[in-house]
Amino acid sequence: xxxxxxxxxxAMCLHWLLALAIIAALxxxxxxxxxxxxxxxxxxxxxxxxxxxxxxxxxxxxxGWRVWRTPPPLPQQAAARMxxxxxxxxxxxxxxxxALFLAVPLLxxxxxxxxxxSIVWLGLLALPDFVVVNRELAGSLRMAHQMLAYGLGVLVxxxxxxxxxxxxxxxxxxxxxxxxxxxxxx
Amino acid sequence: MKRLISALLLSMALVLDVAAQTVLLPAQxxxxxxxxxxxxxxxxxxxxxxxxxxxxxxxxETGSVVFTVDTASVSLGLPDINAELAKPEWxxxxxxxxAVFTSRRIRAVDADRLEVVGTLSIKGIRRELTVxxxxxxxxxxxxxxxxxxxxxxxxxxGSGDWSDPALVAxxxxxxxxxxxxxxx
Numbered sequence: 001x002x003x004x005x006x007x008x009x010x011a012m013c014l015h016w017l018l019a020l021a022i023i024a025a026l027x028x029x030x031x032x033x034x035x036x037x038x039x040x041x042x043x044x045x046x047x048x049x050x051x052x053x054x055x056x057x058x059x060x061x062x063x064g065w066r067v068w069r070t071p072p073p074l075p076q077q078a079a080a081r082m083x084x085x086x087x088x089x090x091x092x093x094x095x096x097x098x099a100l101f102l103a104v105p106l107l108x109x110x111x112x113x114x115x116x117x118s119i120v121w122l123g124l125l126a127l128p129d130f131v132v133v134n135r136e137l138a139g140s141l142r143m144a145h146q147m148l149a150y151g152l153g154v155l156v157x158x159x160x161x162x163x164x165x166x167x168x169x170x171x172x173x174x175x176x177x178x179x180x181x182x183x184x185x186x
Numbered sequence: 187m188k189r190l191i192s193a194l195l196l197s198m199a200l201v202l203d204v205a206a207q208t209v210l211l212p213a214q215x216x217x218x219x220x221x222x223x224x225x226x227x228x229x230x231x232x233x234x235x236x237x238x239x240x241x242x243x244x245x246x247e248t249g250s251v252v253f254t255v256d257t258a259s260v261s262l263g264l265p266d267i268n269a270e271l272a273k274p275e276w277x278x279x280x281x282x283x284x285a286v287f288t289s290r291r292i293r294a295v296d297a298d299r300l301e302v303v304g305t306l307s308i309k310g311i312r313r314e315l316t317v318x319x320x321x322x323x324x325x326x327x328x329x330x331x332x333x334x335x336x337x338x339x340x341x342x343x344g345s346g347d348w349s350d351p352a353l354v355a356x357x358x359x360x361x362x363x364x365x366x367x368x369x370x
Contacts, residue, residue: 039347044223044352052336116229116263123225135263 003132005072006176012061018055022101025051026153029108033146047107049112049119058104063098078171093158100152107145116140200241205370210237210278211327214365217255221338222355234259241292242320243328243368246300251289257282257308274347298322300330308341328367333361 007015016102028051032044073079074090082090112119113129120126131137166173217232234256241249258279260271272279289304300319305312319332337356338344344354 037266039350039353042223046226050290117223118226120226126226133263 003076007072008069009067009179011062011065011071012179014058014065014175018058018062018101021055021058022152022156023050023112026149026156027056029149030061044122049108052105052108053119053121054067056102056109058091059098059101059105063102072176075172075176076167078166078173079120081169081171093155093162097152097155100148100155105149107141111138111141111145114141136147150170192270208239208241208243208328208366209369210239211365211367212236214327214354215363217351217360217362219283219360221358221359224353228313230260230262232256232259233261237364239366241366243323243366246292246294249289251287251304253287255285257285275348275359276344278309287315308343311341313340327361328368330366331361331363333359335359 025048028044028048032041032048035041035044074082109119109127110131113131114134116133118126118129131141163174197274205243212235215235217235219231220227220229222228222326236254238252238254239249241251256279257277258272260277260279261268271277274281277285285306285308287304287306289302291303293301293303294317295301298321298332302317302319304315304317306315307313315334315336317332319330319336322329322331336358338354338358339349339351339356345360348354
């Protein structure tokens with residue numbers, strides 16, 4: 001698993017766990033927001049918040065790991081084939097996704113604080129409130145959280161579409177992030 | 187004669203003092219409550235409440251208190267939640283416009299502490315309640331403050347689907363800070 005052309009095991013682990021967590025967070029957020037005030041809504045809102053906080057801290061860890069362990073370069077075959085705009089899109093989409101991995105949960109957390117409902121992670125760990133309780137502010141933060149979450153949803157779709165494009169080209173880009181392929185090829 | 191008049195005036199003053207009454211200043215007072223939803227504390231408040239006090243702070247044992255809270259004035263600061271709290275499962279404010287605490291006995295624990303025993307009625311359900319009260323007098327105003335923990339299910343507040351205490355905890359801590367003024 002020490003192949004420099006591929007992501008290391010920890011990076012893969014974080015990528016796939018976060019992929020599931022982020023899709024679940026987007027889905028639970030949309031679902032909770034669609035429900036009327038009810039016990040189900042309260043449960044889903046709390047699960048959504050707990051998941052979002054997990055995404056935030058796992059993303060900080062992941063970003064740290066990425067800085068410490070530089071990701072492997074694109075496979076030569078892919079790099080040779082990618083045009084200028086594809087390379088720019090590759091960098092921009094990854095950069096924006098990381099920005100939103102942090103911004104969307106932070107805005108959700110701030111929205112929760114501004115609405116006067118502190119987050120107690122898993123019902124056990126009280127998180128600090130870093131904004132004051134204020135209804136107008138809560139409304140703005142909710143809007144920002146929602147808009148950027150939609151943005152993240154779009155980026156996730158673009159990311160998956162681009163990966164599928166690379167799979168179609170059989171240029172080895174996806175294999176960098178798939179567990180198991182290292183052993184098979186070595 | 188002069189002595190008699192001053193004696194009369196003095197005794198009138200004493201009578202007046204005995205009859206000195208106390209009124210609540212609602213605008214300067216507050217009633218808040220804290221409960222937990224899935225482990226996270228949430229604070230709410232009642233914005234309309236009043237009290238009929240037959241209370242002489244110098245002799246609290248002789249007094250009585252009827253405290254009323256408008257259930258429709260409940261606020262968690264979130265309009266859709268406030269609307270939910272008016273429903274029959276919660277405070278049922280259209281049917282039970284007021285929650286009422288009626289004192290039966292007031293005991294002075296010491297110079298600045300009272301113990302008020304009485305009945306709390308919410309949604310027509312009555313429960314005995316002992317309320318500890320701290321008194322602090324400053325610039326002619328007395329602040330009576332304290333808190334009591336109620337079990338919401340005792341009063342069927344949040345019944346039906348909402349009764350799961352893992353979702354909304356049973357315990358609700360109600361705190362009050364009431365500013366009282368002595369009227370002559």
